[in-house]
Amino acid sequence: MSQSAARSVIPGFGITLGFSVLYLSLLFLLPVAGLVLFTFKMTWPEFWAAVSHPQVVASYKLSFLASFIGASINAVFGTLTAWVLVRYTFPGKKIVDALVDLPFALPTAVAGIALVTLYASTGWVGHYLDLFGIRVAYSEIGVVIALTYIGLPFVVRTVQPVLADFEKELEEASAALGASRLTTVRRVILPAILPALLTGYALAFARAVGEYGSVIFISGNMPYKTEITPLLIVAKAEQYDYNGAAAIGVVMLAAAFILLLMINGLQWWASRRG
């Protein structure tokens, strides 16, 4: 393998790869290893006590459940949005398409104060929800709203290209064989976009679990109720409880790593199917 690099007429292999690996190691791999090693200084009971404290467990439950609900909302509405953007034409479509990327580009703190202003009981939307007795800001629903917002682009952007490349002949064949439109969508199109849909779902979920900025304003951060795990890490770090923060940090790192493996597996599956 390395021989082909040596034989190539293109220069710069050693320097570009060397620089990249050095940069990644210094900035990323070594610091991450530093965090993991830091927790090794704790004894196992200490570590376990830090990561299984009831307040921390309550935050895991909220973070994972709210991320799950948010990603599920995005799976449904994201697929619908991708479908509408690929298959239909309507006025302003280009603007709508571009706007889908907003949660990628807008700083999370800005999104956070915008969402809480919107959904507080005095806000444009919260004001109406209040009439029905639904409280979004400073409740678990608020956390779900913020995590739905932050994961919105993922499903749309993974499903959209697959739908655009989907061969119309397959739909025609299905229709010619007598399938109704709904059956064609369910049995022909949906299976084709499933790997992309699951990848987008996992990406949205992974992003939501670690999200901080857009959540903390709308959640109200009540212990045992609306406190997400990343907030606990910040709180512990601010009280100089580095052991506690690092232990929870390692749990989140492990969760992120498992999710990443799943996403890679899904992408591999999707490319094999494609």
Place this chain on the structure above:
Amino acid sequence: MSSLAQTQPALAAASLPKATAEPAWVKWTLVTVALTFLTLFLVLPLSVVLYGAFELGVKVWWDAITEPDALAAIRLTLFVLVIVVPLNAIFGIAIAWAIAKFEFKGKTLLISIIDMPFAISPVVVGLIFVILFGSQGWLGPWLSAHDIKIVFAVPGIIIVILFGTLPFVARELIPLMQQQGKEEEEASLTLGASGWKTFWYVTLPNIKWGLIYGVVLCNARAMGEFGAVAIVSGRIRGETNTMPLHIEVLYNEYMFTAAFAVSSLLTGLALVTIVIKSWVEYKDERRHKTA
């Protein structure tokens, strides 16, 4: 199929419901549901920021962004950008060059590692560097003995933002350069051009748009980085508050108009980023059509 289409009058085709399309009412219902969803989650948050920023007039907005603490936050944010964006752009070009132009062992692993900073919570990123450089951390005692301040100071902010925006340029360039292959560079080199010349006149024009978008996105994310900076900055007003941290301070002090005024600057930047992305995609599509 085509002969059938010719024998069928166009009129009949138009009056029959198409087997591969939905009835109009289904279409418009789906469009309405999707647009309602996007309005609730994208258009309204955007509007509330701009409304909040200019509600009390342009003068109040201007005063909020030219007040000394706001200016200090803007200056610090721009200073961080000047360091972070070029470094991550150079890294992105270097790694994309190595991956796209050469075959080597561990390439797949390297590509997966680039994705990892995306998956790590910004809060954990901040924590990692507090533990590395903080007073109780690995290098803390050595740093304080040599009077070097990283955590709760500007260097710490720069490092976490470097980490947080590490993949953006690389992620844009790797697929682009892989897809373009290496024939053009090989031709240029075989004809006697130097490596630098080849990069400058052959590769760079080819990757120009992807690079521009990667840089713009890296720029937007660097300006907006919040969770990681919140941990390492120490929130010293006028000194280590970046724009997002300044927004948080203003919001927590119930200075909503000022918070939205500073937010409107970052929102404007986000909108510019989105416009550039659409433009780059449009250029890309056109190139594919003419090619």
